[in-house]
Amino acid sequence: MSTARGARARARTEVTAAIKEEARRQLAAEGAAKLSLRAVARELGMVSSALYRYFPSRDDLLTALIIDAYDSLGEAAESAHASGAGEGPVRCWMLVCEAVRGWALAHPHEYALIYGSPVPGYTAPSTTVASAARVGLLLIGIVREAHQSKGLARPALPAELRPEARRLAAELAPDLPPEVVTALVAAWAQLYGLVGFEVFGQFNRVVEDREAFFRHAAGQLAHGVGLVYPQAGDPRG
Amino acid sequence: MSTARGARARARTEVTAAIKEEARRQLAAEGAAKLSLRAVARELGMVSSALYRYFPSRDDLLTALIIDAYDSLGEAAESAHASGAGEGPVRCWMLVCEAVRGWALAHPHEYALIYGSPVPGYTAPSTTVASAARVGLLLIGIVREAHQSKGLARPALPAELRPEARRLAAELAPDLPPEVVTALVAAWAQLYGLVGFEVFGQFNRVVEDREAFFRHAAGQLAHGVGLVYPQAGDPRG
DNA sequence: GTCTATAACGAGATAGAC
DNA sequence: GTCTATCTCGTTATAGAC
Numbered sequence: 001m002s003t004a005r006g007a008r009a010r011a012r013t014e015v016t017a018a019i020k021e022e023a024r025r026q027l028a029a030e031g032a033a034k035l036s037l038r039a040v041a042r043e044l045g046m047v048s049s050a051l052y053r054y055f056p057s058r059d060d061l062l063t064a065l066i067i068d069a070y071d072s073l074g075e076a077a078e079s080a081h082a083s084g085a086g087e088g089p090v091r092c093w094m095l096v097c098e099a100v101r102g103w104a105l106a107h108p109h110e111y112a113l114i115y116g117s118p119v120p121g122y123t124a125p126s127t128t129v130a131s132a133a134r135v136g137l138l139l140i141g142i143v144r145e146a147h148q149s150k151g152l153a154r155p156a157l158p159a160e161l162r163p164e165a166r167r168l169a170a171e172l173a174p175d176l177p178p179e180v181v182t183a184l185v186a187a188w189a190q191l192y193g194l195v196g197f198e199v200f201g202q203f204n205r206v207v208e209d210r211e212a213f214f215r216h217a218a219g220q221l222a223h224g225v226g227l228v229y230p231q232a233g234d235p236r237g
Numbered sequence: 238m239s240t241a242r243g244a245r246a247r248a249r250t251e252v253t254a255a256i257k258e259e260a261r262r263q264l265a266a267e268g269a270a271k272l273s274l275r276a277v278a279r280e281l282g283m284v285s286s287a288l289y290r291y292f293p294s295r296d297d298l299l300t301a302l303i304i305d306a307y308d309s310l311g312e313a314a315e316s317a318h319a320s321g322a323g324e325g326p327v328r329c330w331m332l333v334c335e336a337v338r339g340w341a342l343a344h345p346h347e348y349a350l351i352y353g354s355p356v357p358g359y360t361a362p363s364t365t366v367a368s369a370a371r372v373g374l375l376l377i378g379i380v381r382e383a384h385q386s387k388g389l390a391r392p393a394l395p396a397e398l399r400p401e402a403r404r405l406a407a408e409l410a411p412d413l414p415p416e417v418v419t420a421l422v423a424a425w426a427q428l429y430g431l432v433g434f435e436v437f438g439q440f441n442r443v444v445e446d447r448e449a450f451f452r453h454a455a456g457q458l459a460h461g462v463g464l465v466y467p468q469a470g471d472p473r474g
Numbered sequence: 475g476t477c478t479a480t481a482a483c484g485a486g487a488t489a490g491a492c
Numbered sequence: 493g494t495c496t497a498t499c500t501c502g503t504t505a506t507a508g509a510c
């Protein structure tokens with residue numbers, strides 16, 4: 001709010017950061033279900049009641065961690081996307097998918113927090129949706145770029161799914177063909193299936209070269225939504 | 238072991254079942270992380286130490302619940318598969334996928350137990366692998382049937398993934414083409430991505446007609462592993 | 475042999491008085 | 493912000509009923 005932030009505000013953000021950092025440590029050790037304000041306070045040498053000046057409840061601390069996790073993942077995906085600017089939609093798709101996987105492997109407990117089992121007794125407030133949508137918006141943007149440069153095939157769509165496809169397109173990307181939006185939502189879920197299986201250990205003793213495996217599967221997902229490698233002499237400027 | 242089981246053995250299995258039932262109730266209410274032997278015992282009117290006659294530790298109770306969940310899912314998938322006998326591999330694939338989804342929606346907490354975030358401090362013993370493999374073996378069997386009746390296309394496979402594909406085929410299904418086995422493992426993970434997103438609420442306010450959406454996505458997965466609808470005059474007897 | 479009950483341990487959470 | 497009394501937990505040792 002003020003350009004020259006006072007020492008008070010600075011101290012507050014520092015303590016807030018320390019609380020979240022310690023909470024993330026506990027998340028890794030005990031899981032989200034056992035996250036306790038008291039334990040965080042003890043570890044920080046504070047008294048539990050003091051924490052309530054920073055987070056009104058345990059659930060608010062959880063919400064803050066969830067938003068941070070979504071934003072951290074979103075930033076990783078966005079910077080990967082930016083690094084592929086001008087190299088075409090397929091390349092961007094791959095970079096974003098690999099960024100999601102890389103972030104998840106580097107932050108397995110935060111990944112579990114946002115894409116794993118729901119925390120019993122906790123329901124995320126709508127405050128989280130903006131951060132949660134970042135990767136999805138990025139994927140939509142990639143497909144849109146391909147669509148505008150005519151680099152997008154039309155996936156098949158059975159008649160029974162046509163009403164739902166129209167709904168999805170109207171909700172998420174009215175400028176894109178409904179078949180594409182539908183395929184994109186499916187690919188989105190499937191991407192997290194691949195990542196989740198690797199992060200949660202389902203690929204242990206099954207898949208060895210997980211990076212190559214993932215690269216191939218992510219490429220197949222791109223194909224499924226209609227992304228194709230740019231033709232020689234493609235119309236894009 | 239004995240054909241005429243005595244009253245002792247019968248009582249034992251009954252108490253064991255009651256313990257697991259109550260544990261499942263707690264699983265739904267509080268999550269696996271907070272599953273407590275004492276609470277189970279209290280609810281059953283027993284004393285906590287008595288439970289140790291049935292389960293040597295809390296982790297063993299958890300393991301039993303995990304095996305039961307895998308077996309329950311496996312049975313659902315297997316009976317769906319059996320119901321489609323003679324209707325061709327694509328039909329069987331769809332039936333199994335829909336059975337997995339149906340079971341997961343009917344048992345969300347048990348689904349979270351086996352395919353959600355790992356339980357902190359718990360690592361599943363190798364006792365669980367046989368039950369955990371049932372759905373996977375079913376999918377392999379479907380693909381094998383298609384392969385034997387020449388109803389299987391060969392998916393693409395980049396050179397970089399060829400060694401891993403050979404490893405996977407040797408491990409999981411030496412009689413099937415490595416490209417197919419690789420695509421199958423990817424489809425397997427992607428299937429659980431679709432199911433997990435629905436069960437864990439990621440599709441809330443996004444996908445409305447989830448059954449039709451899933452059916453289509455599962456059909457695309459079948460296509461991805463090389464399954465094709467039987468041709469007119471297909472060579473299968 | 476098979477089970478349940480009592481009691482206890484060490485560790486941690488929790489509620490409330492001060 | 494501190495202290496304490498009272499909960500919870502997993503687990504074990506022991507004793508006794510059937």
